[in-house]
Each structure stands twice: as structure tokens, then as C-alpha cells.
Amino acid sequence: MTRKKRRLAIVLLAGLGLGTATALTLTAFQDNLVFFFSPSDLAAKPMPPDRPFRIGGLVEVGSVERSTNAAGKLETAFRVTDGARAIRVTYTGILPDLFREGQGVVAEGRLAPDGTFVATSVLARHDETYMPPEVADALKRAGHWQPGEPPPPARLWNTKEVDRSAAAPGPLTN
């Protein structure tokens, strides 16, 4: 019995030590574990101009400007915001399907001398809401959800009846 208790104590102590060491390590490497920085992070800790990094946040509503450059490539300029601060991002190339105003994005690139973020790739960040398109339409029609805003609190809609009569299998309306 004492041998079993001693083994139990050793395993629990080793687990405690391992947990503490891991927690300390993860805290120490916090800056290297994040996938992207927010515009506020960037304001608090400025990056040198030539260092590549990722910036993440929501595409600011009304900020997207599309144009075609001299080579015929699609150029997009938009602002990425975290609510408190925003940064201007430019990108040349095809954007993911989910890219739109109000959507979460992560852009990889570096800062230009004028403070603009020049992206070499843009990824869409999916949020954690899952609902049928009919429910999304109903919420928007009823005025519970302004276009470009994040979806309303889940308890407002996650048991909402779906009006199947209106559900013709057409293109999705975002």
C-alpha cells in the first residue's frame, strides 16, 4: 500500500512540476506563439520596417477600395481594425471568398515607410457562428443585425425557427 501511495505521490509531483514548467515556458514565448498581431499590439510595440509579420483584425466597414494596376492585376486597399486602432493594408492578387467588410482577416507582409502594411498574402478568418442562411436573412430583415457588424448574441438566434418557404436554393446572400 505504501509503495502505491509513494508512486502516486511521485507521479502527481512530476505532473505538477511539468505543468508549472510548461506554463512558464508558454508565458515566456507568448510573443512567438501568437499567429498575428492586432493593430493595438503594433501601436504598443512597433515593428522595424523590413521585418515580415502578420496583422489581424476585422476589415473596416466602408474601407475597401478595389482597383486594377498597370499589369492588369487586382489591387485592394482596406483598413484592418480591432475596434481601438486601425491600419491601412494593401494587397495585390486574388482574395479568399470569405473576404468582405466586417470579416476577420489575417494579412502577412511588412510595413512600408509610410506606415501602410503591404501584404504578400491575405487569409480570411472564419468566426465561430454557424447558422442557416434563412436565419441570417431573417435577423437582418428584422433589424437585429446591421450589415458589416458581427452577428448578434447566439441566444437571440440559435433556436430560431427556420422559414423553409422562403428557402429557395439560390446563391448565398452575405
Added chain:
Amino acid sequence: MVGNVAPPGRSLHRFANPGRFMRLSGALLPWLAAAAVLVCAVGVVWGLVFAPRDWQQGDTVRIMYVHVPAAWWAMGGYLGLAVASFVSLVWRHPLADVAAVAIAPVGAVFTAICLATGSLWGKPMWGAWWVWDARLTSVLVLFFLYLGHIALTNAFDEPERAARPAAILALIGAINLPIIKFSVDWWNTLHQPASVTRFDAPAVHVDILWPLLISGLGFGLAFAAIVLLRMRTVLIERRVRAILAARGMEGAGVSRPVPAA
């Protein structure tokens, strides 16, 4: 008789308790397997065919009905592996070793399904097959932990000798479970935060949530059924090996003809 020969007699005696396990699991397994097939079929067909599309992902949301249950049980399986390893290290219960050996490959396959389906979803939605964010990387580490456990288990000629190092590896790796779960809260990740297990209401509409939960239950039943079947196989294999070893020793020591089985 075999019982009088000291070393093989002891090793056979260890399976006195597993004998009862064999009877119970033999009675349970057909029911468990039937339930797993039925519930998996209901959940997956509901999700892939009848559940509504998502307002922003369209039909791509259906990958979730395989991806999320696989992810749940990849982690649930590792929790089971860690508990079995803990019981094995502290109480030296022989069935705990067998459970650990049985769980690891099943968990590795579930983790591989999770990674593959996630990648297939990531390309159309995010615009990337793979990124090194904290969630994806920690799940990849989970996959390697399973592979490491399998490799360590098979690195010894006598499988019983592998039990202790494999259990220590499994317990050290258990620190990865909270890291996977909370990676999306602790650090900025490309992967979305939890939708179902939130303090607030689940951010999933009931028409999408129900098939997901049923698919999750089905995957869990399937995991349990496969592990039970593998535990029985491992026990039978070890019993056969012990009997063969006993015969070999009798033949060498006493030079007596081996009795027919």
C-alpha cells in the same frame, strides 16, 4: 502442469482478472458496434445531406460533421490513454497497459482524420491548406505523440516491458490537451474559437448543432467499440504468446513432448 513452472505460470496468472474482462467485453461488443454504426450513420447522413447550409460557408460547412467529432475523440482518446497510463504507473493494473496499447493507433487515426478534413476545409475558407498557428500546431503535436507512443510500444521484444516508458510518455504528453483546448483563447490563432462549449449559448443554430452532436456521439461509440475489440485482440495475443513461451520452456527444460492443444 503449466502452473508449476514458475516464470510462465506467473505471467499466466496475471490474466486471471482479464478473463472476466473477456467475458464482459465479448457480451458488450456486438451491441456497442451496432450502436456505433447506427448513430454514426444517422449523424453523418443528417449532417451531409439534410442539415442546412451555413450563411457564410455554404455547403463547405458539412466537413464539420466529420472534422469536429474526429477532433473531439482524438482528444478524448488521448485523455483515455493518459488515464490508463496513470492507472498503469500507480496501480500496475495489467488491463490499463492493454487499454493504452489499444487506444493509441485508434487515436492516431482520428487525429489524422481531423487534420486531413481540417486542411480540406481550410483551403476554400481561409485560403490556406495549413498554417502554423497554435491550434493546428498543437493538434499536429498530438498526432506525433500518438505515433511516438505506438513506436515506443513496439520497440521492445516483450510488450510488457514497454508499458512503463510508454505510460510516462503518454502522461508527459497529456500537458498538450489543455494547450489544444485553450490555444484559441490564449493566443491569436487563425482557427476560430470554440462554438459549442462556451459559457454563453452555443454559437451554432440547432439545425446544425443536433446532427453535429449525434455525429459526435456516433464517433465516440465507434472509438469505444474499436478500442474494446483491440483490447480483446491484444489480450488473446499475449495469452497465446505466454502459452507458446511456456511450451517452449517445458520442451527445452524437461524434454517432454508438447501436448496437443
